[in-house]
Amino acid sequence: MSLFNVYPLFDITPVIANNVYVYDKKGIQYLDLYGGHAVISIGHSHPKYVFAISNQIKQIGFYSNAVHNSLQVELANKLEDISNCKDYQLFLCNSGAEANENALKLASFHTGKKKVVAFKNAFHGRTSAAVAATDNPKIVAPINSQQEVDFVGLGDIKAVDAILKKKETCAVILECIQGVGGLDESTTKFYQELSLLCKKYNTLLIVDEVQSGFGRTGDFFAFQKHNIQPDIITMAKGMGNGFPVGGILIHPNIKPSFCLLGSTFGGNHLACAATLSVLNVINEERLMQNVKEVSDYFLEKASALPQLKKVKGRGLMLGLEFDFPITSLRKALLYKHKIFTGSAKNANILRILPPLTIQKMHIDKFFEALHKEL
Numbered sequence: 557m558s559l560f561n562v563y564p565l566f567d568i569t570p571v572i573a574n575n576v577y578v579y580d581k582k583g584i585q586y587l588d589l590y591g592g593h594a595v596i597s598i599g600h601s602h603p604k605y606v607f608a609i610s611n612q613i614k615q616i617g618f619y620s621n622a623v624h625n626s627l628q629v630e631l632a633n634k635l636e637d638i639s640n641c642k643d644y645q646l647f648l649c650n651s652g653a654e655a656n657e658n659a660l661k662l663a664s665f666h667t668g669k670k671k672v673v674a675f676k677n678a679f680h681g682r683t684s685a686a687v688a689a690t691d692n693p694k695i696v697a698p699i700n701s702q703q704e705v706d707f708v709g710l711g712d713i714k715a716v717d718a719i720l721k722k723k724e725t726c727a728v729i730l731e732c733i734q735g736v737g738g739l740d741e742s743t744t745k746f747y748q749e750l751s752l753l754c755k756k757y758n759t760l761l762i763v764d765e766v767q768s769g770f771g772r773t774g775d776f777f778a779f780q781k782h783n784i785q786p787d788i789i790t791m792a793k794g795m796g797n798g799f800p801v802g803g804i805l806i807h808p809n810i811k812p813s814f815c816l817l818g819s820t821f822g823g824n825h826l827a828c829a830a831t832l833s834v835l836n837v838i839n840e841e842r843l844m845q846n847v848k849e850v851s852d853y854f855l856e857k858a859s860a861l862p863q864l865k866k867v868k869g870r871g872l873m874l875g876l877e878f879d880f881p882i883t884s885l886r887k888a889l890l891y892k893h894k895i896f897t898g899s900a901k902n903a904n905i906l907r908i909l910p911p912l913t914i915q916k917m918h919i920d921k922f923f924e925a926l927h928k929e930l
């Protein structure tokens with residue numbers, strides 16, 4: 557049987573990984589500044605993570621959500637402490653798209669409305685409502701286009717107001733820092749006005765932290781820099797450090813009822829064990845502090861690059877913008893210098909999304925390679 561050929565592949569087969577490095581089947585070492593698309597948070601195969609998952613599977617790996625699972629409760633409490641999102645409620649699922657899908661569905665249940673506002677260049681996943689709220693017609697199938705989504709420019713508060721005042725919109729969904737779209741971020745003023753408008757018109761504000769959450773920006777969530785209180789926060793990627801897990805944090809004003817949301821695999825024992833160990837390591841190893849320090853160092857090094865137009869993003873969710881497409885540069889970094897980096901919808905942006913454990917010496921290695929190639 558052949559694989560359904562939807563991924564353009566780099567000709568590399570990683571078989572082993574350790575912290576910021578992956579190794580292919582010939583034993584060649586690669587520096588991972590891509591984190592498998594912002595997924596690796598505490599480093600590949602962190603010993604505490606390996607122990608937590610191995611130990612859990614020996615006890616119980618899965619049982620359905622029809623019975624108590626004390627690990628879910630432990631996870632909710634730990635997440636509340638570390639994220640500082642007090643009194644939010646946790647619902648667990650399995651991926652970023654699923655988190656956004658549940659968030660949009662909940663907003664529709666809660667408000668009784670069905671339209672969505674999303675932003676130009678947004679990416680929210682590939683499932684029904686999530687893909688409809690994604691600004692990329694190439695991945696929206698006819699079956700998805702029945703969802704009613706208005707796209708507005710990030711920062712255009714007047715456009716949001718004009719739509720929300722019609723009182724048909726159940727949710728505004730927002731990446732505070734856009735990931736795939738190219739690291740754009742609006743101002744605190746815009747995010748605060750947006751939050752007020754949502755309250756005024758009984759529209760829920762969903763903040764998509766699938767990529768930016770779990771410490772990647774140096775804050776636990778990227779929205780926290782803007783001092784807003786979203787109705788729903790969605791998360792995935794760094795949450796499981798590679799174990800497929802997603803979730804949503806739900807404001808206490810939104811009340812649950814039986815069967816409103818549900819999932820077979822969501823919140824299973826293994827997923828909880830993986831996420832708990834991620835939170836423990838983020839805390840014990842002060843990884844958010846490390847993100848800030850290494851990010852400052854990165855920005856300092858980047859400022860010495862004359863060929864660079866701009867550095868976008870925050871923490872370890874960064875984009876280097878050039879005035880040429882980065883496809884060949886990215887390939888050279890990978891095949892010649894053995895460094896993984898990422899790309900964006902904007903073809904001139906090289907994305908940097910390393911494990912949060914990365915050190916200054918790894919940044920030095922990257923800039924040495926970049927200098928050679930430029």
Ligand SMILES: Cc1ncc(COP(=O)(O)O)c(C=O)c1O
Pocket residue numbers: 593651652653654656679680681682731735736764765766767768792793
């Ligand atoms: C901001 C954001 N939201 C949602 C998703 C979808 O996540 P998943 O691929 O886990 O469904 C992504 C994936 O890249 C993302 O970057």
